[in-house]
């Protein structure tokens with residue numbers, strides 16, 4: 001098996017070299033980038049297994065790198081690294097789809113533990129999504145086809161890629177279609193781990209999911225809001241294969 005490739009996007013040379021050295025001792029392959037633009041380019045070209053992303057970066061801030069990657073369908077697990085006092089950025093990072101965060105200064109053993117945990121979680125997640133998908137790979141609804149093998153949907157003849165979180169949210173809503181699924185339920189099942197989870201995180205992901213699913217996001221027909229309670233998938237299943 002090829003060792004996981006970690007991309008370290010960090011502008012402080014000593015810290016970058018220290019992290020690289022330690023991750024290599026842990027057995028990982030490591031690529032580094034010293035600014036946001038180089039980081040974004042390497043994230044796309046090198047297809048790393050995981051990205052360690054500093055938020056304060058020259059060229060392009062870390063949150064922009066994260067946003068670009070997620071908007072273009074890159075679901076690489078990302079751990080963001082923030083300085084003390086950047087709590088708002090941290091929360092925003094998680095809402096944009098980061099998988100975990102570390103606050104500087106951090107110990108290298110803590111870093112290694114976080115990386116292992118995120119890799120375990122994301123690889124297990126991919127596997128279990130794959131197993132579930134095997135049972136019913138393609139589901140057709142009025143004006144909407146969901147393809148679980150490709151983590152994509154087709155609307156108006158156009159295939160649109162879903163992020164891992166979007167796919168898991170949609171899966172849960174469709175599995176329980178016709179029922180109200182609460183934000184807390186979604187947080188527990190989809191995120192499933194403890195860190196600053198807010199129900200706003202759920203709402204932001206639902207908003208992104210709706211942009212992909214719905215013709216008119218102001219009047220959604222697939223994922224509707226049940227005020228004060230949560231969300232419900234409304235559409236009738238037409239066909240499953």
Ligand code: CA
Pocket residue numbers: 010011012054055056057
């Ligand atoms: Ca920095």
